[in-house]
C-alpha cells in the first residue's frame with residue numbers, strides 16, 4: 001500500500017480520506033454526526049440502520065418518517081443511509097426515496113446485524129448471509145432504482161465460525177452491482193467476542209474485481225488505522241465503537257495516514273465542552289426530558305477510560321434534568337458552565 005492511501009471510490013463518489021464512520025443503531029444520529037463533522041477526518045459518515053418496512057408503513061399511513069432520518073435531508077454530504085429488510089421491493093421503495101428525494105450520497109444495506117429481533121424475527125441483517133440469492137435480488141433491485149446513487153453492502157464474515165462464506169458473498173455482492181463492500185471481521189455468532197479477524201478480511205480482496213473493500217473491527221487508535229492499511233489488503237477502513245466517546249479519532253487517524261503529527265487528545269475541559277455541545281443538540285431536538293435520558297449513554301462513552309469513569313457512569317445513568325446532568329458533569333470534568341437549555 002502506498003502512503004497516504006489513495007481516496008476511496010464508491011461509484012462516482014470520492015471518499016477522502018478513506019476512513020468511514022460506521023453506522024451504529026442508537027448512536028450515530030444527526031447530533032453525533034454533527035460532532036464528528038466538526039472534528040473532520042471522516043471521509044464518509046453513516047446514519048443508524050433504518051428499517052425499510054417501517055419506513056414504508058409510515059409513508060402509507062401519513063406518519064412522520066423515522067427519527068433515524070432526523071437531519072438527513074439537510075445535512076452536509078457525503079452521507080450514507082443504511083437500510084435493512086429482506087424484501088427486494090420494500091427495500092427498493094425506500095432506496096428510491098433516499099436516492100432521489102433525500103439525495104443521500106450512498107444507500108448502504110445491512111447484512112451484518114446479529115441481533116435476534118432482526119435475524120430470527122425478521123430474517124434480515126446477518127440472517128441473509130445464508131441466502132446469497134436473496135442478497136443478490138435485494139442489491140440488484142436497489143442498484144436499479146437508486147442509480148446513479150451508489151449502493152453498498154456491509155457484511156460479517158459469515159453466520160458462524162463454521163459457516164464463513166464471505167468470499168462467496170463478496171462475489172455475489174459485486175456481481176449484483178454494489179459499489180463497495182464493508183466487512184466486519186467477526187461472524188454473527190461471535191457478536192462482539194474475540195478479535196476481529198483482519199487476515200480473513202484481507203483475503204476477501206482477491207475475490208473482488210473492481211469494487212473497494214472496507215475493513216472494520218477493533219480500530220481504536222490512529223496507529224491501528226495506519227497498521228490496517230499497512231498490513232492488510234483493504235481500500236478503506238471503518239471505525240465504530242471507538243469513535244463514540246472520541247469523535248476526534250477520525251482527525252487523528254487522517255493525520256497519521258498523511259504522515260502528519262497526530263493531534264493530541266483534547267484536554268478534559270475541551271472534551272467536556274464537546275459533550276455539552278452534544279447534549280445541547282440532543283436537547284434541541286428531543287426536549288429536556290427525553291434528551292437528557294438519551295444523553296446518558298453518550299456521556300458514558302465520553303467518560304470511558306477516564307479516571308472515575310465508573311462513578312460518573314453510576315451517577316449519569318440516573319440524570320433526568322439538565323440541572324442534574326450539569327451537576328454530574330461539573331463534579332467529574334473541570335469547571336462545567338451553567339446549563340443553558
Ligand SMILES: Cc1cc2nc3c(=O)[nH]c(=O)nc-3n(C[C@H](O)[C@H](O)[C@H](O)COP(=O)(O)O)c2cc1C
Pocket residue numbers: 022023024025026027048049082110112113154184216217218219238239240241242
Ligand atoms: C451500539 C452499536 C450499534 C450498531 N449498529 C449498527 C448498525 O445500525 N448497522 C451496522 O451495520 N452495524 C452496526 N453496528 C456494528 C458496527 O458498525 C461495527 O461493524 C462493529 O461495531 C465493529 O466495529 P468496531 O470494532 O470499530 O466497533 C453497531 C455496533 C454497536 C456497538
